[in-house]
Amino acid sequence: MIWLVGNKGMLGTQLGLALTAAGLEHVGTDRELSILEPEAIAAFVRGKGISWIVNCAAYTAVEKAEDEVELCTRLNAEGPENLARLALSLGAAILHISTDYVFDGSGKRPYREDDPVAPIGVYGRTKAEGESRLRAACPKHVILRTAWLYGEHGANFVYTMLRLMRAKDRIGVVADQRGSPTWAFDLAAAVVSIVRAPARHYGTYHFTDEGEISWHDFALEIQRLGRRYGLLERDCAVDALTTAQYPTKVRRPAYSVLSKEAIKASFGLAIPDWRESLETFIKTNRDRMGPRI
Numbered sequence: 329m330i331w332l333v334g335n336k337g338m339l340g341t342q343l344g345l346a347l348t349a350a351g352l353e354h355v356g357t358d359r360e361l362s363i364l365e366p367e368a369i370a371a372f373v374r375g376k377g378i379s380w381i382v383n384c385a386a387y388t389a390v391e392k393a394e395d396e397v398e399l400c401t402r403l404n405a406e407g408p409e410n411l412a413r414l415a416l417s418l419g420a421a422i423l424h425i426s427t428d429y430v431f432d433g434s435g436k437r438p439y440r441e442d443d444p445v446a447p448i449g450v451y452g453r454t455k456a457e458g459e460s461r462l463r464a465a466c467p468k469h470v471i472l473r474t475a476w477l478y479g480e481h482g483a484n485f486v487y488t489m490l491r492l493m494r495a496k497d498r499i500g501v502v503a504d505q506r507g508s509p510t511w512a513f514d515l516a517a518a519v520v521s522i523v524r525a526p527a528r529h530y531g532t533y534h535f536t537d538e539g540e541i542s543w544h545d546f547a548l549e550i551q552r553l554g555r556r557y558g559l560l561e562r563d564c565a566v567d568a569l570t571t572a573q574y575p576t577k578v579r580r581p582a583y584s585v586l587s588k589e590a591i592k593a594s595f596g597l598a599i600p601d602w603r604e605s606l607e608t609f610i611k612t613n614r615d616r617m618g619p620r621i
């Protein structure tokens with residue numbers, strides 16, 4: 329039995345669907361069973377025969393985190409440690425989702441799993457702390473770092489761009505930050521492959537869709553596909569901005585590309601290119617992308 333933690337978030341919702349489609353027995357919880365309550369989570373798992381805890385719950389509001397350090401630390405560091413301790417006591421394994429924000433983004437080649445972490449904001453620091461507390465608490469762990477996630481079950485860059493492009497004549501998007509847009513559907517499929525793999529390869533791995541792009545070029549591709557699939561009717565100029573022209577509370581990594589060599593070698597995954605996945609996402613979800621987004 330798999331316990332899916334954070335099953336109402338963007339990734340968690342997608343993963344619940346993927347586990348069901350794969351015929352994998354699972355039980356899901358979200359905020360109603362807080363990962364900050366060790367006794368409650370221990371009582372919940374009792375007698376369920378849990379073999380994997382998969383944690384998608386987190387504090388993910390990157391900007392707000394700068395003002396909510398304590399809550400962010402509790403959710404991203406203490407929470408995963410609580411789950412890892414519980415996994416250890418059950419003899420179960422834990423799969424935990426982490427982020428490119430553990431790196432500072434000053435790299436010039438795709439980040440490997442063993443590159444030193446150097447987070448530049450509260451969110452990244454707390455996620456890095458969560459990783460190390462989880463590693464120390466339970467040796468049977470898989471930490472999966474991902475980046476630039478979008479999907480149908482949560483607020484994300486694709487929806488934001490389509491909404492802005494419908495409403496405005498001109499928008500500006502940062503062109504000097506690069507990463508790999510990643511469809512939650514693809515990440516969920518990777519998690520399914522890992523938990524059903526006949527051999528357990530514990531450790532830290534990176535997963536994003538293949539390819540890399542700037543936010544600005546990502547926005548242009550969203551616009552091109554939005555037009556193609558009838559989601560955008562009016563023109564909107566998309567200006568390229570520098571990070572300095574688009575000040576935010578938290579500094580974001582300039583280079584967020586993650587190497588996927590390790591996960592491909594250990595689990596034999598075939599990872600889709602981000603452009604193909606974006607097109608499939610837009611094509612298959614265009615009916616939902618009406619006024620709702």
Ligand SMILES: NC(=O)c1ccc[n+]([C@@H]2O[C@H](COP(=O)([O-])OP(=O)(O)OC[C@H]3O[C@@H](n4cnc5c(N)ncnc54)[C@H](OP(=O)(O)O)[C@@H]3O)[C@@H](O)[C@H]2O)c1
Nearest residue numbers: 334336337338339358359362363385386388427474475477
């Ligand atoms: N989104 C991205 O671009 C991105 C990029 C890299 C890595 N990641 C990582 O990917 C994972 C999933 O991200 P996501 O975007 O799917 O996040 P999300 O949509 O914010 O989902 C997180 C879920 O955790 C729940 N939660 C909050 N506090 C909780 C608690 N005390 N106990 C149990 N559940 C609680 C949240 O509920 P509420 O909504 O009610 O707070 C929410 O349903 C996270 O680990 C994140 O760090 C995300």
